[in-house]
Amino acid sequence: MTIFEALHAPGGVLTYGIPEFRLPKKIVEKEMENLKKLGVEVKTNVVVGCSVTVDELFSQGFEAIFISSGAGLPRxxxxxxxxxxxxxxxxxxxxxxxxxxxxxxxxxxxxxxxxxxxxxxxxxxxxxxxxxxxxxxxxxxxxxxxxxxxxxxxxxxxxxxxxxxxxxxxxxxxxxxxxxxxxxxxxxxxxxxxxxxxxxxxxxxxxxxxxxxxxxxxxxxxxxxxGTSPNPLIRRSTPDLEANSWGGLVVDPKTGLTSKKAVYAGGDVVTGAATVILAMGAGKNAARSIDKYLSELG
Ligand SMILES: Cc1cc2nc3c(=O)[nH]c(=O)nc-3n(C[C@H](O)[C@H](O)[C@H](O)COP(=O)(O)OP(=O)(O)OC[C@H]3O[C@@H](n4cnc5c(N)ncnc54)[C@H](O)[C@@H]3O)c2cc1C
Structure with missing residues (x-):
């Protein structure tokens, strides 16, 4: 499993947005270390939709993709x-x-x-x-x-x-x-x-x-x-990805599946700026759906 992150450090808003006095960065770093121990590879400085597209990731052998690119585009x-x-x-x-x-x-x-x-x-x-x-x-x-x-x-x-x-x-x-x-x-x-x-x-x-x-x-x-809205980069570089009027990705609320086969999404890119707990819940929900999808692929 690989995480592609546009910035030079992973963690999203927890790393770049929420100030140290409210969320010490040591906590986020520890969570990232735990993920790496589970075998997750983190590739930073990769802007999906620019350095590599969603379709190119499939060509590279990835079988399912979860988009959690947030809503970081300022108004x-x-x-x-x-x-x-x-x-x-x-x-x-x-x-x-x-x-x-x-x-x-x-x-x-x-x-x-x-x-x-x-x-x-x-x-x-x-x-x-x-x-x-x-x-x-x-x-x-x-x-x-x-x-x-x-x-x-x-x-x-x-x-x-x-x-x-x-x-x-x-x-x-x-x-x-x-x-x-x-x-x-x-x-x-x-x-x-x-x-x-x-x-x-x-x-x-x-x-x-x-x-x-x-x-x-x-x-x-x-x-x-x-306020902020989702960055349009991934949406624009993936033509068959359905989005709503304000740029949020449209997903099946039960599975997190987008309009594109094997592409799931969750967090702020779906809900608009919301909360950490909702984004984590969406991630867990999509992980279960992806696990089921990959198991059925055989
Ligand atoms: C300043 C601030 C304070 C907040 N405080 C709280 C709080 O106290 N409690 C709370 O519950 N919520 C809070 N929130 C909201 C919460 O942080 C978000 O709802 C949550 O982080 C959303 O998680 P996410 O994974 O969907 O997106 P993000 O955390 O936004 O992560 C998205 C990641 O995707 C990366 N990315 C974007 N586009 C690409 C691309 N094309 N290719 C590769 N990577 C890409 C971004 O660099 C980012 O690292 C706060 C938000 C902000 C901005």
Missing amino acids: FMNIPGENLNGVYSANEFLTRINLMKAYKSDSQTPIKRANRVAVVGGGNVAMDAARAAKRLGARDVYVIYRRSENEMPARKEEVQHAKEEGIIFKTLCQPTRIHGDSLNFVDKIICSRMELKEPDESGRRRPVEKKGSEFEICVDCVIISI
Whole structure:
């Protein structure tokens, strides 16, 4: 059995996304060692869909494939200034810190050691990014969220931990543009105040901009954390793989089988950004189906 991983270290979000202060990397490394002891080979720096395709893996002799490529493609707000120096997606910011060890003083990985940071979004990933920015030395870290705290998707305890660490919450605020200095480095984020109207299709009350309410916050780093979706690379390089409107792979919920023979999928690439326990459950479920399929092959 072989794991192909695009990055230089295995473990997915557990390695590159969840910060050390919430999940010590020694735990993930130990789990990887246990897998290797069971005979699993790990090939890193292999981007499936680019270095090798799913069909080429079959030609190489693999008889079944499980796709668990996650939902690591960040969304942006598409507002002016998002391409300025000092603007990161939460995934990039956390990857630089966790996987590339940018927090170490002798690290070769560049990262903005900012004084004032704006994190846009209200989920668990936003809380991780805000707390990581604080640990990197920021004096003021703002979480900017367009609804009120009641609607925040982050778990209550994550919000509480962020507050205890001094993170400043700017709720009912939505960024409208990011401003840069003469060298194109971020120097402020401009926001509008919002009010909540009747619920939208998600069931949450719809935030609507209050006219003439714009205000600015001086920051030297902006981290966008408004969600992610599955990376389209494997989907696009495997024509007979069915995906839904937002790019998630379509599977049989009982077996994890995709629309393509002997190709199974599970985790965030199927559900969209979800939880570790759901991804692990999907992996175990597909493993049972693959075992049955291979046994019947003889
Ligand atoms: C910052 C952050 C904090 C989180 N905190 C929690 C938490 O506290 N509790 C919780 O339950 N969940 C949490 N989650 C969600 C959880 O981490 C994910 O739901 C889970 O990791 C999904 O597992 P997965 O195996 O589907 O995908 P991932 O963990 O995303 O792993 C996918 C792997 O596939 C690799 N890959 C992608 N494309 C390719 C390709 N083409 N070729 C080869 N390899 C590829 C990626 O590099 C990655 O290593 C968090 C997520 C983030 C981003």
